[in-house]
Amino acid sequence: MIAIVDYHKGNLKSVERGLAAAGGDVLVTDDAAAIAHADAVVLPGVGAFADAAATMQALGQAGVVRERIAAGVPFLGICLGMHLMFEEGVEGAPQEDDEASTHNACGLAVLPGVVAKMPKVDQKGLSYKVPHVGWNTVQLQSGSEGIGGLHQASSARAGQSCGLSERAGLSERLEAVEPLADGQKSSPLFDGIPSGTYFYFTHGFVAPSGPFVVGETTHSVTFPSAVQYGDVAFGVQFHPEKSSDAGARLLRNFVSIVKGA
Amino acid sequence: MLAKRVIPCMDVKDGRVVKGVNFVNLRDAGDPIELAQRYDEERADEVIFLDITATSDDRATTVDLASRASEQLHLPYCVGGGFRSVADIRAMIAAGADKVSVNSAAVADPSLITSAAAAFGSQAILCAIDAKHVAGAGDKWEVYVHGGRKATGIDAVEWAQEAARRGAGEILLTSMDRDGSRDGFDCALTRAVARAVDIPVIASGGVGKLEHFAQGVIEGEADAVLAASVFHFGELTVRQVKEHMRAQGIPVRL
Numbered sequence: 001m002i003a004i005v006d007y008h009k010g011n012l013k014s015v016e017r018g019l020a021a022a023g024g025d026v027l028v029t030d031d032a033a034a035i036a037h038a039d040a041v042v043l044p045g046v047g048a049f050a051d052a053a054a055t056m057q058a059l060g061q062a063g064v065v066r067e068r069i070a071a072g073v074p075f076l077g078i079c080l081g082m083h084l085m086f087e088e089g090v091e092g093a094p095q096e097d098d099e100a101s102t103h104n105a106c107g108l109a110v111l112p113g114v115v116a117k118m119p120k121v122d123q124k125g126l127s128y129k130v131p132h133v134g135w136n137t138v139q140l141q142s143g144s145e146g147i148g149g150l151h152q153a154s155s156a157r158a159g160q161s162c163g164l165s166e167r168a169g170l171s172e173r174l175e176a177v178e179p180l181a182d183g184q185k186s187s188p189l190f191d192g193i194p195s196g197t198y199f200y201f202t203h204g205f206v207a208p209s210g211p212f213v214v215g216e217t218t219h220s221v222t223f224p225s226a227v228q229y230g231d232v233a234f235g236v237q238f239h240p241e242k243s244s245d246a247g248a249r250l251l252r253n254f255v256s257i258v259k260g261a
Numbered sequence: 262m263l264a265k266r267v268i269p270c271m272d273v274k275d276g277r278v279v280k281g282v283n284f285v286n287l288r289d290a291g292d293p294i295e296l297a298q299r300y301d302e303e304r305a306d307e308v309i310f311l312d313i314t315a316t317s318d319d320r321a322t323t324v325d326l327a328s329r330a331s332e333q334l335h336l337p338y339c340v341g342g343g344f345r346s347v348a349d350i351r352a353m354i355a356a357g358a359d360k361v362s363v364n365s366a367a368v369a370d371p372s373l374i375t376s377a378a379a380a381f382g383s384q385a386i387l388c389a390i391d392a393k394h395v396a397g398a399g400d401k402w403e404v405y406v407h408g409g410r411k412a413t414g415i416d417a418v419e420w421a422q423e424a425a426r427r428g429a430g431e432i433l434l435t436s437m438d439r440d441g442s443r444d445g446f447d448c449a450l451t452r453a454v455a456r457a458v459d460i461p462v463i464a465s466g467g468v469g470k471l472e473h474f475a476q477g478v479i480e481g482e483a484d485a486v487l488a489a490s491v492f493h494f495g496e497l498t499v500r501q502v503k504e505h506m507r508a509q510g511i512p513v514r515l
Contacts, residue, residue: 011357013331021335129460133384133430134484135264135306135514198264198514200337202359202384218262242337242359244301 002258003038005065005081006030007055009047015078018241022251024258032060040258041068045079045239049115049205050092050105052080066108074258075233076189079203082227082235084108089115091205110229113208119220128220131204138215138225138238140186140195187214187226189234191253197246199225199238207237232257264514265478265506266306266485267499268463269492271296272313273342276322278493279313293326294333300492301336303499304515308334309362309433309487312342313408320349324356331357341389341433347376354381362387362433365406368413368420371427378428383460386431388424392417392450393437402436402450409437417450418457425458432458433487436466443469451481463487474502475509 002024004012012028019026019042026042027034035041043065046052056062069075069085077085088104095101099116107115120130186195206223215226217237225237234254240247271278277291297308310330312323323340330338341362344350350361367373367388378386391409392402402417421432434454436447446464455462461484464477468488477486491497503513 011331011355013328013357014335017332018335127459131382131384131430132263133461134266136262202337204384241335244304244336248335 001038002026002040002042002255003035004028004042004044005035005056005061007047007052007059007061009052009055011046012044014239014241015042015044018247018251019255022248022255024251024255030059030061032064035061035068036064038068038073039261040074040076040254041065043075043077043081043084045077045081045083047080048092049080049083049089049107053084053089053105053107056084062108066110069108069110069229069233072230072232072261074254074261075229076254077235078241079237079239082237083115083205083207085110085227085229085233085235086113086115086207087111088113089205090117091115110233111207111212111227111235112210115205115207118204118206118223122220126220130220131202132219133202134200135198136201136217136219136225136238137196137198138190138217140190140193140215140226141213187228187234188231188257189226189228189236189250189253190215191256193246193249193253199236199240199243199246201225201238203237207235232261262512263484264306264512265483266463267304267474267502267506267513268307268309268485268487269297269300269305269499270309270311270465270487270489271493272489273310273323273326274312274314276326294329296493297330297334297336297338300499301334304503305336305499306485306514307337307339307359309339309341311362312340314343320352324352327353327356327358339387341387344373347373347380350377350381350386354385358385360385360387360430362389364389364391367424368404368406368415371423374424374427374429378430383428383430386429387433387463388421388429388431389433389435390417390421390424390454391435391437394447394450400449400453402453405437409440418453421454421458421462425460429460431461431463431484433463433465434483439467440465442467445469445473446477446481446483446486448476448481451477451483455482455484461485471497471502471505475506475511478506478511479509 087109094103213224217225227235240250337359339360340358345366391405395401404415451464463485464483465487477483
């Protein structure tokens with residue numbers, strides 16, 4: 001059974017139906033015990049980082065979800081659900097414009113770094129519409145090469161293995177993952193989906209970069225649009241449940257991974 | 262790079278699509294969900310359901326439509342028509358609508374946009390503007406409300422700017438002069454608004470043939486193009502439109 005984590009911020013029917021249509025046996029639940037016994041966990045994307053993280057803590061979901069990821073259970077974070085995989089986020093925190101703020105909200109700290117505001121201006125000074133809403137392409141990464149120039153959390157602390165995770169109430173960050181494969185293999189989540197495929201995005205904040213990036217997208221900056229931790233934990237910035245047949249394929253891939261795990 | 266979008270719009274009354282729909286191979290051409298699924302297959306980027314009755318009695322029917330849409334559609338959708346308060350909008354968002362559009366009520370009380378954007382995010386709030394050229398006034402258009410029946414004296418470009426400033430995420434701009442004319446979008450109007458705001462503008466009103474869509478993007482500088490009857494009557498498919506746009510060098514999702 002795939003547990004869709006309900007943290008009380010909005011309508012989860014699209015995600016539920018999308019996964020069910022992909023062949024998944026799904027349960028929408030806010031119950032930490034149910035999540036702890038699920039074969040897979042999906043963290044959907046509704047609301048703002050600080051608010052969602054606080055609710056997950058209050059309901060006892062945060063620790064359980066993190067434990068399940070660490071235990072190697074298949075996981076999919078969607079949009080904000082992907083953001084919550086990281087150590088910290090500025091969205092909804094008192095100092096949204098400052099990545100290095102000590103007032104950032106704490107995430108699950110599965111991946112290192114700070115989720116920050118998407119800039120409205122690119123390196124050449126051209127203006128972009130933010131939030132980034134609409135259909136954009138995902139360029140798949142084959143391994144960890146070629147991700148220079150991505151959004152890097154400017155905080156000197158971001159990406160370091162100390163400090164941030166402790167502030168998230170965690171004794172340590174999860175063990176760092178190896179960069180994916182040998183420069184050939186792409187993520188199994190994108191099996192049968194060509195690089196350059198369009199997906200539907202709606203967000204104003206972007207994740208930091210690192211060797212965990214498996215797909216990237218360009219708006220005002222090039223940012224991680226798909227990340228992977230270990231073999232079966234994934235995060236996607238776009239909404240597969242709103243991305244027509246390409247999204248349906250990705251959800252089928254995830255359900256296949258769940259069934260094969 | 263963000264794709265330019267093609268958006269079919271359906272007028273809905275009592276939960277049924279109105280205006281003739283002439284699709285073969287649909288079990289029930291009056292069902293907005295089934296029609297939207299057909300447009301999804303043709304590569305529509307999103308769909309808009311416009312509730313043209315929009316009295317409080319029919320509100321429950323429209324909420325029910327939004328609820329079914331969130332279960333059965335795999336693309337973003339917007340619901341418009343008759344929202345008077347944040348509570349009205351909340352019901353639609355809770356039912357699963359990705360976006361709502363506001364029109365007359367926002368003109369009457371612009372703070373509706375401010376409150377709705379604060380509550381649900383700018384990406385969820387479209388400001389629909391029905392604009393009509395002011396005779397003899399050059400590049401000047403006036404905002405009309407109540408389905409185009411009532412003039413307001415408000416300048417369309419200035420209203421679009423205020424809506425954007427208040428947190429609207431997109432402008433859905435309909436030319437009343439062109440609506441139903443099949444002469445193409447009012448590209449001068451669309452361009453004037455697109456250049457005045459830093460949020461996406463959806464061009465609406467007047468499409469009659471394939472070339473008009475690309476004109477809306479290239480000459481009108483629109484981020485998205487909307488049409489109703491040319492799609493409903495099966496004169497053009499969304500896919501045909503997008504293939505033509507792509508041939509003109511416009512980035513589209515196919």
